[in-house]
Amino acid sequence: MHSFQLDNDLELFRQDVRTLAEKEFTAKAAHWDEHEIYPEENKNLLAELGYLGMLIPEQYGGLGLPIVQGAVFLEEIARTCFNTALVAQLYLNGPAKALVELGTEEQKQRLLPALIKGEHLIAISISEPGAGSAVTDLTTNVKKVGNDYILNGTKCFTTAGVEATHALVFARFGDSKGSRGIGAVLVDKGMEGFSVGKPERKMGGRAVKEAELHFDQVRIPKANIVVEGTPESSASFKRLMSSFGPERVGNAAMCVGISQGAYETALAYSETREQFGRPIAEFQGIQWKIADMATQLHAARLMTYRAATHLKNGFPDPLECAMAKLYANEMAQRVTNEALQIHGHYGYCRDYPLERMVRDARGFSLGGGTPEILRNTIAAQCYGRSFNQRRA
Numbered sequence: 106m107h108s109f110q111l112d113n114d115l116e117l118f119r120q121d122v123r124t125l126a127e128k129e130f131t132a133k134a135a136h137w138d139e140h141e142i143y144p145e146e147n148k149n150l151l152a153e154l155g156y157l158g159m160l161i162p163e164q165y166g167g168l169g170l171p172i173v174q175g176a177v178f179l180e181e182i183a184r185t186c187f188n189t190a191l192v193a194q195l196y197l198n199g200p201a202k203a204l205v206e207l208g209t210e211e212q213k214q215r216l217l218p219a220l221i222k223g224e225h226l227i228a229i230s231i232s233e234p235g236a237g238s239a240v241t242d243l244t245t246n247v248k249k250v251g252n253d254y255i256l257n258g259t260k261c262f263t264t265a266g267v268e269a270t271h272a273l274v275f276a277r278f279g280d281s282k283g284s285r286g287i288g289a290v291l292v293d294k295g296m297e298g299f300s301v302g303k304p305e306r307k308m309g310g311r312a313v314k315e316a317e318l319h320f321d322q323v324r325i326p327k328a329n330i331v332v333e334g335t336p337e338s339s340a341s342f343k344r345l346m347s348s349f350g351p352e353r354v355g356n357a358a359m360c361v362g363i364s365q366g367a368y369e370t371a372l373a374y375s376e377t378r379e380q381f382g383r384p385i386a387e388f389q390g391i392q393w394k395i396a397d398m399a400t401q402l403h404a405a406r407l408m409t410y411r412a413a414t415h416l417k418n419g420f421p422d423p424l425e426c427a428m429a430k431l432y433a434n435e436m437a438q439r440v441t442n443e444a445l446q447i448h449g450h451y452g453y454c455r456d457y458p459l460e461r462m463v464r465d466a467r468g469f470s471l472g473g474g475t476p477e478i479l480r481n482t483i484a485a486q487c488y489g490r491s492f493n494q495r496r497a
């Protein structure tokens with residue numbers, strides 16, 4: 106049985122990150138959201154302090170720290186500035202981690218040192234207009250021509266698609282269908298035939314936008330093939346999907362962080378706001394909301410740490426990741442919403458952070474696997490078999 110107690114060093118690390126985030130990121134958290142500006146200066150500071158490379162192995166210039174430490178880091182950053190946490194997640198658990206686990210030695214040597222310095226950013230591009238939850242319906246295609254590969258297709262909802270210097274693009278090798286033949290290639294900004302569409306205007310996480318990526322006869326050198334699709338089997342696709350575990354842990358950790366911020370704000374407000382001649386904290390109706398929020402936060406945090414530490418072959422256990430993300434996603438919606446409720450009309454006002462927290466928390470239930478898809482994954486484990494989602 107795993108211990109859920111974080112050791113002292115990790116708690117000290119949390120304090121350091123909390124101090125940093127409160128000092129550097131709190132003041133402008135609303136600014137990035139309001140003006141929809143990518144928090145470049147925060148990313149630069151995190152790079153300078155070495156945090157962007159905290160989960161990257163030491164041989165590429167990183168710190169090689171464990172996934173759970175990344176979870177604590179993201180939690181603390183999301184507690185104050187969600188948009189900065191979103192950027193950090195791209196460096197810690199998302200495409201960067203996928204490259205660490207799946208990339209060739211040459212690719213890692215070429216890209217990771219600059220990534221850690223914040224000079225490179227890799228976006229991950231899987232979703233397509235016709236293939237969201239049904240990832241295996243993707244149609245973006247790679248064809249081998251001589252020593253090169255030609256990429257064609259359109260992707261959507263790629264986080265930081267505009268800012269990214271590279272995109273890790275999931276694509277179908279050859280003409281196979283379903284999960285067979287799906288691999289991944291690196292596309293570099295500036296490659297002929299590669300263009301980025303208009304960023305999406307969205308509800309939350311407004312400083313870090315999603316965009317469409319278009320590939321029109323893009324010539325990909327062999328050196329940029331990360332995972333070659335295996336048309337005769339699903340092996341390449343399974344390898345790619347295994348890299349989703351850390352992403353889901355990071356997503357759950359950010360849910361915990363943003364909810365912790367909302368909870369603390371509501372707790373403090375309830376002690377100062379008076380109605381009927383007494384602080385609203387003295388009403389049992391408010392106390393029970395606080396109790397429920399604290400309990401759900403605690404459960405989500407434990408599930409996240411457990412998923413982050415229970416590794417199988419170097420990756421977090423997929424079932425635990427699915428459960429932690431599912432619970433944390435729905436918890437974050439409930440907790441931020443209750444925190445807004447405790448603030449009454451002030452919570453609804455844009456001069457207070459609550460409405461932003463509610464908006465920011467909402468997106469977690471879409472990116473990285475929806476609750477419906479996560480429930481399908483968990484149910485398949487419960488029953489010991491997958492259920493075909495396709496029309497017969």
Ligand SMILES: Cc1cc2nc3c(=O)[nH]c(=O)nc-3n(C[C@H](O)[C@H](O)[C@H](O)COP(=O)(O)OP(=O)(O)OC[C@H]3O[C@@H](n4cnc5c(N)ncnc54)[C@H](O)[C@@H]3O)c2cc1C
Pocket residue numbers: 228229230231232233236237238239261262263264310315468469471472473474475476477478481494
């Ligand atoms: C903030 C954010 C960031 C994102 N970043 C990226 C990124 O960087 N790269 C990237 O590739 N994608 C990204 N995405 C896209 C994300 O992965 C998709 O939104 C997600 O996979 C769902 O796809 P969809 O939006 O097309 O919804 P659909 O798949 O069309 O689903 C619509 C609804 O039907 C439900 N549904 C679908 N199938 C089933 C089923 N079998 N059983 C029950 N319910 C089902 C879904 O859960 C959902 O509620 C991001 C999304 C968001 C919101």
